[in-house]
Amino acid sequence: ETGVTQTPRHLVMGMTNKKSLKCEQHLGHNAMYWYKQSAKKPLELMFVYNFKEQTENNSVPSRFSPECPNSSHLFLHLHTLQPEDSALYLCASSARLAGGDTQYFGPGTRLTVL
Amino acid sequence: GQNIDQPTEMTATEGAIVQINCTYQTSGFNGLFWYQQHAGEAPTFLSYNVLDGLEEKGRFSSFLSRSKGYSYLLLKELQMKDSASYLCAVSLASSGGSYIPTFGRGTSLIVHP
Numbered sequence: 001e002t003g004v005t006q007t008p009r010h011l012v013m014g015m016t017n018k019k020s021l022k023c024e025q026h027l028g029h030n031a032m033y034w035y036k037q038s039a040k041k042p043l044e045l046m047f048v049y050n051f052k053e054q055t056e057n058n059s060v061p062s063r064f065s066p067e068c069p070n071s072s073h074l075f076l077h078l079h080t081l082q083p084e085d086s087a088l089y090l091c092a093s094s095a096r097l098a099g100g101d102t103q104y105f106g107p108g109t110r111l112t113v114l
Numbered sequence: 115g116q117n118i119d120q121p122t123e124m125t126a127t128e129g130a131i132v133q134i135n136c137t138y139q140t141s142g143f144n145g146l147f148w149y150q151q152h153a154g155e156a157p158t159f160l161s162y163n164v165l166d167g168l169e170e171k172g173r174f175s176s177f178l179s180r181s182k183g184y185s186y187l188l189l190k191e192l193q194m195k196d197s198a199s200y201l202c203a204v205s206l207a208s209s210g211g212s213y214i215p216t217f218g219r220g221t222s223l224i225v226h227p
Contacts, residue, residue: 040219041219042118042216042217042220043157043201043217048214090157099145100144100162100164100205102147102162103159
């Protein structure tokens, strides 16, 4: 049990739909992350939040919109996605944004865009 | 740019020893993580090396050479449950001033009887 939960676990959506992914951490951490994991590719960092403030946006298309209302919750709002956006979306948290802080990952949301 | 390399796939026999290598060419290096990821599950932390040398944790050990840009993960007494993807991640200084792990593609390890 990692202490980081994600919902939904699986999502199928059309290109015109709007949906949101939710992440919640119960570890008292201050930093939260969104990653995209595609087959045969490295984990791609998308966004980083530290104390609710966005500190990194890794050139992510605007069809992905993050929201961090507090240090425990992180959302990823999706709209007008493309089939190539189909992937596993992983949320992670760490105590701080320090070099050696371990990241704790959620189980991910498997997204399929039709 | 940042470059992190590790083999795509390795196979080994139950009870044996396997070494998974990771090389990196990066700037702003702070340390190196190893994570384990079973199919369909979240990555879980295995080790973090910031100084040169070998760190041992039970059946798993991790080595780092900062001057050579090289690390390896050593798995001893392999068990079937060790079949998983092993992710090397380098902690790098980001444009925002913090340290963010940057991941390699992962090495898929298959342990057979």
